[in-house]
Amino acid sequence: MLTAQAPTPADQRLLATIAADLPGRRWFPVKGASADLTVHAVVPLVDPQGAADVRVLLVAARTAGTGSLLQVPLVVVAGDDEAGAPLGDGRTVLDGAAHPAFLRAWFAVADGPGGAPAHVDLTHVQAITGEQSNSSVVLGAPDDPGRAILKVVRTLQHGENPDVEVPRALVEQGYTGVPAPLAWLRARWPDVATGEVGAGYLGVAAAFVAGARDGFELACELAGSGSPFAAHAHALGEATARMHAALASAFPTVADPDGPDRLARALLDRYAWARAATPAVEPYHAGVVRTADEVRALRSTPPRQRVHGDLHLGQVLHGPHGWLVLDFEGEPLAPLEARTRPDLAVRDVAGLLRSFDYAAAVGGATGDAAQRWVTAAREALLAGYAQASPPSSLEPGDAALLTRALELDKTLYEAVYEARNRPTWLPIPLAGLDRLAG
Numbered sequence: 001m002l003t004a005q006a007p008t009p010a011d012q013r014l015l016a017t018i019a020a021d022l023p024g025r026r027w028f029p030v031k032g033a034s035a036d037l038t039v040h041a042v043v044p045l046v047d048p049q050g051a052a053d054v055r056v057l058l059v060a061a062r063t064a065g066t067g068s069l070l071q072v073p074l075v076v077v078a079g080d081d082e083a084g085a086p087l088g089d090g091r092t093v094l095d096g097a098a099h100p101a102f103l104r105a106w107f108a109v110a111d112g113p114g115g116a117p118a119h120v121d122l123t124h125v126q127a128i129t130g131e132q133s134n135s136s137v138v139l140g141a142p143d144d145p146g147r148a149i150l151k152v153v154r155t156l157q158h159g160e161n162p163d164v165e166v167p168r169a170l171v172e173q174g175y176t177g178v179p180a181p182l183a184w185l186r187a188r189w190p191d192v193a194t195g196e197v198g199a200g201y202l203g204v205a206a207a208f209v210a211g212a213r214d215g216f217e218l219a220c221e222l223a224g225s226g227s228p229f230a231a232h233a234h235a236l237g238e239a240t241a242r243m244h245a246a247l248a249s250a251f252p253t254v255a256d257p258d259g260p261d262r263l264a265r266a267l268l269d270r271y272a273w274a275r276a277a278t279p280a281v282e283p284y285h286a287g288v289v290r291t292a293d294e295v296r297a298l299r300s301t302p303p304r305q306r307v308h309g310d311l312h313l314g315q316v317l318h319g320p321h322g323w324l325v326l327d328f329e330g331e332p333l334a335p336l337e338a339r340t341r342p343d344l345a346v347r348d349v350a351g352l353l354r355s356f357d358y359a360a361a362v363g364g365a366t367g368d369a370a371q372r373w374v375t376a377a378r379e380a381l382l383a384g385y386a387q388a389s390p391p392s393s394l395e396p397g398d399a400a401l402l403t404r405a406l407e408l409d410k411t412l413y414e415a416v417y418e419a420r421n422r423p424t425w426l427p428i429p430l431a432g433l434d435r436l437a438g
C-alpha cells in the first residue's frame with residue numbers, strides 16, 4: 001500500500017495553476033460555494049516508462065459547513081499542450097485521470113487479480129463523460145476482449161470501499177450480475193481534521209461490459225420518444241431481487257425489532273439534514289412528519305441486509321445478457337459507516353422508482369404522457385421485483401407505506417445532491433416532494 005507524502009511548494013503551485021478550473025468539474029462536490037483549496041498530501045506514483053511526471057494531489061476543499069478530500073491526478077509534460085495549463089517554465093500540467101502515464105503508474109502498483117493488465121493497451125483510453133461523481137476511463141481498444149474500466153475515486157474517505165468489497169463477495173458467490181473487479185489501489189493519508197493516518201481506496205478497475213447501455217440514458221431516450229420502458233423495468237425489478245438474494249447470502253442479515261421507530265427517526269433526521277443544506281425542502285416538513293408518524297405505527301419492518309444503497313438508473317447497465325449493477329459505494333454524501341450498515345432492501349427499489357421521475361423529466365416527457373410513462377415503469381418494476389423475491393412478511397398496505405417513506409427519504413437526499421451539484425435539476429426532486437409530502 002502506498003503512503004501519501006507531505007506536499008512540496010511545487011505541488012501548491014501546481015494546484016494554484018489549475019484551482020480555478022476545479023469547481024466547474026462534474027465531480028467537484030460543492031458547486032456554487034467558494035471553496036478554500038490546499039494540497040493536503042501527495043500520493044507517490046511513478047510512470048514506469050519515465051515519460052512524464054505524475055503528481056496525485058490530495059486536495060482539501062473547505063467551504064462553509066462542509067469539507068472534502070479530493071483526489072486530483074495530474075501529469076506534467078515538457079513543452080506546450082493546448083489540453084493543459086502552462087506552468088510558465090516550459091512545461092504543461094494536464095488532467096491525469098485519462099493520461100497513459102498516470103494509468104501506467106497506477107497499474108504498476110495496484111493490487112488484485114488483474115493488477116498488471118499487460119494485455120490492455122493503456123494508450124487506448126476513453127474518458128466517460130456521463131453524469132458521474134467520480135472519473136471513469138475505459139482502457140483498451142474497442143475490439144480488445146480484455147477491456148477494463150478504471151474509476152478514479154474523487155472524494156476520498158478512509159476505510160473499506162464497498163465498490164470493491166461488495167462485487168468481490170458477489171463474484172465469489174458465483175453471482176454474474178456485476179462486472180468483476182480486476183484491480184484496486186489503496187493508500188494511507190492523514191485525516192484532514194484530526195491528522196490521524198488511515199487507509200482508503202483511490203480507485204478500482206473492473207471488467208468492461210461491451211455493448212451495454214447506461215440505464216439512465218436508455219430510459220431518457222425512451223421517455224423522450226414516448227416509447228415504453230415497462231418491459232425493461234420489469235426485468236430490472238427481477239434483477240434487483242436476484243441481487244438482494246445474492247447480497248443476503250454473501251453478508252449477514254439482522255432482524256430489527258425497533259425497525260418502525262428507527263425508520264421514522266431516520267426520516268426526520270434526513271429532513272433536518274436536508275433543511276440545514278437547502279431551504280427548498282422547508283415546505284415539506286409537515287408531510288415528512290406525517291409520514292414518519294405512519295411509519296412509527298407499522299407493526300414491523302423486514303430484516304435488514306446488505307444493500308446497494310444508491311440504486312438508480314445511472315447505476316445499471318443494460319447489456320447483451322440483461323441488467324448489470326454497478327457502483328456499490330452507496331450515497332456519496334453519506335459517511336462510509338452509514339453506507340455499509342445493513343439496511344432495508346426496499347431502499348434500493350425506492351431509489352429506482354425515483355429514477356423514473358428523473359428519466360421522464362430529463363428525457364423531455366411532459367404532461368399526461370410523462371405521467372403514464374412513469375406509472376407504467378413503476379408498476380412493472382414493482383411487479384418484477386415481487387415476482388423474483390421470496391414472499392413478503394408485510395401486508396400489502398404496509399409494504400406500500402414502507403416504499404413511499406423510503407422514496408420520500410431518497411427525494412430529500414436528492415434535493416441536497418442537486419442543490420450542491422446540479423442546481424438546475426433541483427426542480428426534479430422538488431416535484432417528487434410535492435407528490436410525496438405536499
Ligand SMILES: Nc1ncnc2c1ncn2[C@@H]1O[C@H](COP(=O)(O)OP(=O)(O)O)[C@@H](O)[C@H]1O
Nearest residue numbers: 132133134136149179207208209214314326327
Ligand atoms: N464495467 C463497466 N462496463 C461498462 N460501462 C461501465 C462499467 N462501469 C461503469 N460504466 C459506465 O461508467 C458510468 C459511471 O460509472 P459509476 O460506477 O456509476 O461511476 P460514478 O461513481 O462516478 O457514478 C456508468 O454509468 C456506466 O455508463
Ligand SMILES: O=P(O)(O)O[C@H]1O[C@H](CO)[C@@H](O[C@H]2O[C@H](CO)[C@@H](O)[C@H](O)[C@H]2O)[C@H](O)[C@H]1O
Nearest residue numbers: 131132133310312313314331332354355358414
Ligand atoms: O451515481 P452516483 O453514485 O454518483 O450517485 C449520485 O449522483 C447521481 C447522479 O449522477 C444521483 O442520482 C440522481 O440523478 C440520477 C440521474 O443523473 C437519477 O437516475 C437518480 O434517480 C437520482 O437520484 C444520486 O442520487 C447521487 O447519489
